[in-house]
Amino acid sequence: MTLLVVWLTTFAVSVLGSLVPFVNIEIYLLSAVALSPRAFVMPLVIAATAGQTVGKIAMYFVGRGVLKLPAGRVQRGLEAATARLEARPLWGKLVFFCSSLVGFPPLYVMTLAAGAVRMNFAFFVVACAVGRFFHFAVVALVPDLWQRLFG
Numbered sequence: 001m002t003l004l005v006v007w008l009t010t011f012a013v014s015v016l017g018s019l020v021p022f023v024n025i026e027i028y029l030l031s032a033v034a035l036s037p038r039a040f041v042m043p044l045v046i047a048a049t050a051g052q053t054v055g056k057i058a059m060y061f062v063g064r065g066v067l068k069l070p071a072g073r074v075q076r077g078l079e080a081a082t083a084r085l086e087a088r089p090l091w092g093k094l095v096f097f098c099s100s101l102v103g104f105p106p107l108y109v110m111t112l113a114a115g116a117v118r119m120n121f122a123f124f125v126v127a128c129a130v131g132r133f134f135h136f137a138v139v140a141l142v143p144d145l146w147q148r149l150f151g
Contacts, residue, residue, distance in 0.1 A: 003040055006032060007047045014051025019058065021108050025051075026139050034143040045140050049133040056111045056128050063115020081105065081113035093123060100131025 010032055017025035029048050033041055085092035096119065099110040107128075114124050 001036075003043060006036060006040060007043050010044050010047035011051040014048045015055040018052045018055025018108075021106075025136075029136060029139050030142060033140045038144075041140050041144075045133065045136045048136045049129055052132045052136075053125065053129045056107070057125065059108065059111040060115040060119075060121070060124055063112035064118060065116075081109050082116040085113050085117045085119070089117070089119075092117065093119065093127070096124070097127040097131055100128045101135055103135065 010029065013023065013028045014025050017023040017028070025048055029044060032044055036044065085095075092114075095105065096110050096114055099105050099107045111128070
């Protein structure tokens with residue numbers, strides 16, 4: 001497979017994974033990196049970062065009410081996260097960045113809450129992209145580390 005095909009596939013899976021909680025981009029990325037030449041690793045990290053950021057931008061606008069979200073468990077989590085972000089905006093930005101970096105609290109809910117409280121959009125995009133980049137870089141290093149330790 002060519003780099004372009006793998007990059008576009010990674011980007012697409014990453015966008016889907018940012019919109020649909022049960023599509024796990026980390027498992028996909030681990031597999032793609034393990035099966036690809038070493039030269040593909042950083043482009044795949046960038047593709048995953050770009051895809052997740054694009055998808056999270058859409059979710060941000062769902063949180064702002066521009067797009068609609070089905071009611072249910074996510075709605076209850078969103079209301080709780082929104083209340084916390086509104087109470088302490090600076091703390092909320094830090095928590096959002098940590099969420100984009102490690103995935104806890106769940107980035108899906110934090111993204112919706114960031115939109116609901118109208119977090120600064122430029123901050124949102126940069127924090128999401130930087131956090132996801134470092135997150136995916138660590139994920140992408142796992143196969144190489146595994147091989148060095150056990151291979």
